[in-house]
Amino acid sequence: MSEDDVAGVGEYEGAAAGWGALKAVADAVRGQMAVVKETRGLLSMNQPHGFDCPGCAWPDPKHTSSFEFCENGAKAVAWEATAKRTTPEFFATHTASELWKWSDFDLENEGRLTHPMVYDQATDRYLPISWDEALAKIGAALRELPHPDMAEFYTSGRASNEAAFLYQLFAREYGTNNFPDCSNMCHEATSVGLPESIGVGKGTVTLEDFDHCDALFCIGHNPGTNHPRMLTTLREVSKRGVPIIVFNPLRERGLERFTSPQHPVEMLTLSSTPIASTYYLVKVGGDIAVLKGIMKTLLALDEKSRSEGGPDVLDRDFIRNHTTGIDELLVDLQMTSWDAIEEASGLSRSDIEFAGNVYAKAGRVIINYGMGITQHRHGTGNVQQIANLLMLRGNIGRKGAGISPLRGHSNVQGDRTVGITEAPSDELLDGIVRVFGFEPPRNKGHNAIESIEAIRDGRSKALVCLGGNLAVAMSDPQTTFKAMRNLDLAVHIATKLNRSHLLVAKQSFILPCLGRTEIDIQATGRQSVTVEDSMSMVHASRGGLKPASEHLRSEPEIIAGMALATLPNTRVGWTDLVSDYGKIRDSIEAVFPAFADFNARIKKPGGFRLYVAASEREWLTPTGKANFLVYPGLDEDPRVANREALTLTTIRSHDQYNTTIYGLNDRYRGITGRRDVVFVNERDLASRGLKHGDLVDVSVVPDAVSKPDKRVMRNLTAVAHNIAQGAIAAYYPEANVLVALDHYDTKSGTPSYRSTPVLLRASPNHEVLRRLVETAKVEEVYGT
Ligand SMILES: Nc1nc2c(c(=O)[nH]1)N[C@H]1C(S)=C(S)[C@@H](COP(=O)(O)OP(=O)(O)OC[C@H]3O[C@@H](n4cnc5c(=O)[nH]c(N)nc54)[C@H](O)[C@@H]3O)O[C@H]1N2
Numbered sequence: 001m002s003e004d005d006v007a008g009v010g011e012y013e014g015a016a017a018g019w020g021a022l023k024a025v026a027d028a029v030r031g032q033m034a035v036v037k038e039t040r041g042l043l044s045m046n047q048p049h050g051f052d053c054p055g056c057a058w059p060d061p062k063h064t065s066s067f068e069f070c071e072n073g074a075k076a077v078a079w080e081a082t083a084k085r086t087t088p089e090f091f092a093t094h095t096a097s098e099l100w101k102w103s104d105f106d107l108e109n110e111g112r113l114t115h116p117m118v119y120d121q122a123t124d125r126y127l128p129i130s131w132d133e134a135l136a137k138i139g140a141a142l143r144e145l146p147h148p149d150m151a152e153f154y155t156s157g158r159a160s161n162e163a164a165f166l167y168q169l170f171a172r173e174y175g176t177n178n179f180p181d182c183s184n185m186c187h188e189a190t191s192v193g194l195p196e197s198i199g200v201g202k203g204t205v206t207l208e209d210f211d212h213c214d215a216l217f218c219i220g221h222n223p224g225t226n227h228p229r230m231l232t233t234l235r236e237v238s239k240r241g242v243p244i245i246v247f248n249p250l251r252e253r254g255l256e257r258f259t260s261p262q263h264p265v266e267m268l269t270l271s272s273t274p275i276a277s278t279y280y281l282v283k284v285g286g287d288i289a290v291l292k293g294i295m296k297t298l299l300a301l302d303e304k305s306r307s308e309g310g311p312d313v314l315d316r317d318f319i320r321n322h323t324t325g326i327d328e329l330l331v332d333l334q335m336t337s338w339d340a341i342e343e344a345s346g347l348s349r350s351d352i353e354f355a356g357n358v359y360a361k362a363g364r365v366i367i368n369y370g371m372g373i374t375q376h377r378h379g380t381g382n383v384q385q386i387a388n389l390l391m392l393r394g395n396i397g398r399k400g401a402g403i404s405p406l407r408g409h410s411n412v413q414g415d416r417t418v419g420i421t422e423a424p425s426d427e428l429l430d431g432i433v434r435v436f437g438f439e440p441p442r443n444k445g446h447n448a449i450e451s452i453e454a455i456r457d458g459r460s461k462a463l464v465c466l467g468g469n470l471a472v473a474m475s476d477p478q479t480t481f482k483a484m485r486n487l488d489l490a491v492h493i494a495t496k497l498n499r500s501h502l503l504v505a506k507q508s509f510i511l512p513c514l515g516r517t518e519i520d521i522q523a524t525g526r527q528s529v530t531v532e533d534s535m536s537m538v539h540a541s542r543g544g545l546k547p548a549s550e551h552l553r554s555e556p557e558i559i560a561g562m563a564l565a566t567l568p569n570t571r572v573g574w575t576d577l578v579s580d581y582g583k584i585r586d587s588i589e590a591v592f593p594a595f596a597d598f599n600a601r602i603k604k605p606g607g608f609r610l611y612v613a614a615s616e617r618e619w620l621t622p623t624g625k626a627n628f629l630v631y632p633g634l635d636e637d638p639r640v641a642n643r644e645a646l647t648l649t650t651i652r653s654h655d656q657y658n659t660t661i662y663g664l665n666d667r668y669r670g671i672t673g674r675r676d677v678v679f680v681n682e683r684d685l686a687s688r689g690l691k692h693g694d695l696v697d698v699s700v701v702p703d704a705v706s707k708p709d710k711r712v713m714r715n716l717t718a719v720a721h722n723i724a725q726g727a728i729a730a731y732y733p734e735a736n737v738l739v740a741l742d743h744y745d746t747k748s749g750t751p752s753y754r755s756t757p758v759l760l761r762a763s764p765n766h767e768v769l770r771r772l773v774e775t776a777k778v779e780e781v782y783g784t
Pocket residue numbers: 055056057072186219220221222223225226227247248249250252282283284285286287369370371372373406407408409649650651652654656657658754
C-alpha cells in the first residue's frame with residue numbers, strides 16, 4: 001500500500017459482469033446455501049415454467065432457452081433460499097433491544113424466519129405464537145381501532161398480483177384506502193407524472209422495441225447493478241452501432257462496458273462491449289436543464305433545416321394531431337437561457353447540443369430512466385420533460401421508440417395495477433362493488449410520507465406490512481423510528497428479520513411467509529402466482545424449492561386469515577379464493593376487464609402484455625391528447641442560497657438489494673469491506689482543503705430543511721471519485737439521516753433522496769474519531 005492508499009478503497013479495472021460477477025455469485029452462494037440447491041434454483045429462474053426472479057422488473061426475452069444469468073438475481077435467490085434459519089431459539093437468546101444494535105446485514109444474515117412470533121414486553125423478546133392466536137389478536141386489535149383510517153397497510157413490491165389483490169380487498173373491506181407502498185418512494189413521480197402527460201403511468205415500450213431503436217438515452221439508472229439482465233439488451237443495441245447517450249453524475253461501470261456471461265468468447269478473451277457512446281456527468285438535479293437544452297437544440301435544428309428547405313426536425317403531424325400545449329412549451333424553452341442551462345446542468349452548451357443532434361438524427365428513440373430522475377423535489381417535472389422531449393419527434397406509440405421507466409421491485413408495477421393505491425380510481429372501486437358487493441371507502445388514503453406523518457402525530461395507530469422494511473427505506477429515521485415505536489399494533493409479513501420489526505409497538509407480530517422460490521401448496525394443490533414487469537408483461541411464477549419451514553404460510557393465505565379474523569361479516573369468500581389462486585385471478589379479471597382470460601393467457605410461456613393505451617397512441621388524459629407540460633425554471637430547490645453547498649445523492653452499492661445488505665463489496669466503484677464513505681469530486685475536496693481518505697462530516701444546509709442540527713453524518717471517509725462537480729454521493733439507507741421527511745416532490749410525494757443540499761467539512765478531532773469509528777455502533781449510524 002502506498003501512502004495515499006485508503007483502506008477498502010481502490011479502483012475497479014474490469015468491465016461490468018464477466019468473471020468478477022461469476023466469482024461474486026459463487027461467494028454469495030457459498031455463504032448462504034448448498035450449491036446443489038442453488039443450481040436447481042437458478043435453473044428454473046425466469047424460465048417459462050419456473051419462478052420469476054425476485055431481483056428486478058426487467059422483462060425476460062420471449063423465448064428463454066438457456067437461463068438468463070445475472071449476478072444480482074442469483075444473489076437475491078441465494079439470499080432467499082439460504083440454509084440459515086432465524087428460529088424461536090434465536091429470539092429466545094436475544095432481546096429486541098440487543099438485536100437493534102446489530103447491523104442491517106447481520107439481522108437478515110440470520111436467515112429465514114421460521115415461526116409466527118409475538119413481541120413480549122416483559123422480557124423484551126419475540127416469542128413463538130400459533131397462527132390462530134396471532135391472527136385472532138391482530139383481528140381484535142384492528143377491530144378495536146376507533147376508525148379504519150387509523151390503520152396503514154404497507155406493501156413492498158415483491159408481493160404477487162394475487163397477494164396484492166387480496167390485500168387491497170381486505171383493507172378496503174375493513175374500511176381504508178391507506179396504502180403506503182414502496183412505489184411511493186420509487187417511481188411515484190412516474191405514476192403521477194406520466195398520466196398527466198400521456199394518459200398512463202407506465203412505460204410504453206416492449207423489449208422488442210430495443211431491436212428497432214436508432215438511439216438510446218439512459219438517464220439516472222445503473223443497470224450493471226440494478227437491472228443486470230438489461231446489459232444483454234444494451235450490448236445488443238451497442239453492437240448494432242446505435243448511439244447510447246448516458247446522463248449520470250457518477251461514472252457507472254455497467255453503463256461503460258459489459259462482458260456478457262452468456263457470451264463465451266468475451267469471457268475467455270476478457271474483451272467487452274462498450275455500452276455508452278457518450279457519457280455525460282450531469283450535476284445532480286441537473287436533468288431538467290439537460291432536457292430543456294436538448295429540446296432547445298431541436299428547435300434550433302428545425303428552424304435551420306426549414307430555412308434551408310430541408311425536412312422538419314419536429315414531428316409536426318404528431319404534434320398537431322396528438323398533442324396539446326406546444327405553444328406554452330415553446331415559450332418556456334425560449335425563455336430559458338443557455339447560461340442558465342449550463343449552470344444548472346454542469347455541462348457545456350456544445351455537449352448538450354451534441355446529444356440533441358444525436359436525438360434529432362435518430363428515427364426512433366427510447367429513453368430509459370430510473371431513480372436519478374424520480375427521487376427529486378422536481379421528480380414529476382423531470383419525468384414530464386422526458387415525455388415532452390419524446391413527443392417533439394413523435395417518439396411515443398410507435399415501433400422502436402418510447403418511454404421506459406425502469407421499475408424497481410419485481411412486481412411493483414403489478415401491485416399497482418391490481419389495486420395497491422391510496423388514490424383508487426372509480427373503475428377499481430366500482431369493480432369491487434360489482435364483484436364483491438360491499439362499498440369500499442372513496443376518500444383518498446395515505447401514501448408513504450403521509451402514513452409516517454399520521455403515525456408520528458398519533459392519527460394512525462396500526463401498521464400492517466406486506467413485506468419490505470418501511471422504517472429503514474423511508475427518509476428521516478430520526479422521525480420515522482420514533483413514530484413507529486408509538487404504534488399500538490405492528491404486523492410484519494416477512495421472510496427475513498429486519499430493523500422495522502424491532503421498532504416494537506404495544507403489540508408486534510412477525511408472520512413468516514413463503515418466498516417466490518418456494519413450493520406453495522393449497523387445498524386444491526400446487527399454486528402459481530403472477531407478476532407484471534416494467535414492460536407490462538404479465539406472467540406466471542411457480543416456486544420449486546421446499547419451504548424454509550413447515551410453519552410458513554403463503555402471503556395470500558396469511559392475508560385471508562387476517563381478513564377472516566378481522567371481518568366477521570365479510571362478503572368475500574376468502575377460504576375459497578385461497579384454495580385455488582386461479583379463483584383469485586378470476587376475481588382480478590372480474591374487477592379489471594384488462595385481465596380478460598387471465599388464467600388462460602398465463603398458460604402461454606412468457607404470458608401476455610396488458611394493454612397500454614399510450615403505446616397505441618390512445619391518450620387517456622382529460623384533453624384526449626398527449627400533453628406538453630411546462631416545468632417553470634430549472635432550480636430544484638430555490639431555498640438553497642449557500643454557495644458552499646454540495647448536493648448529496650444517495651446510491652445503492654453493488655452488494656445490496658434496497659435495505660438488504662448482502663455484503664460490503666461495491667465492486668464496480670472499488671469499495672470493499674465498508675460503507676462509511678462519501679464520493680466526492682477531487683476539485684470539490686481540494687477547494688475545501690480536503691483530500692482523498694480524509695475523515696469528513698456531512699451536514700444538511702441549515703436554510704433548506706427542518707431540524708438541520710440533527711442532520712449530520714460524522715466520520716465518513718472521503719473518496720475522490722469520478723463524480724460531477726458539486727455533487728456528492730453516500731449509500732442508501734444510511735444516508736437517510738440526512739433526508740428530512742418534508743423533503744419530497746410535492747406533486748407525487750416521492751422523497752427527494754437524490755438532492756439534499758449539504759456541507760462537507762473535515763471531522764474535528766481527527767485521530768480520536770478515527771478510533772471511535774472503528775468501534776462504531778448502529779446507534780451512531782442512525783443517530784438514535
Ligand atoms: N441488485 C439490486 N437490484 C435492484 C435494487 C437493488 O437495490 N439492488 N433495487 C431495485 C429497486 S426497488 C429499484 S427502484 C431499482 C433502482 O435502480 P436505479 O434506478 O438504477 O437506482 P440507483 O442505483 O439507486 O440510482 C441510479 C443512478 O442514478 C444516478 N443518479 C443519482 N442522482 C442523479 C441525478 O440527479 N441525475 C441523474 N441523471 N442520475 C442520478 C446514480 O449515480 C445511479 O447511477 O433497482 C431494482 N433492482
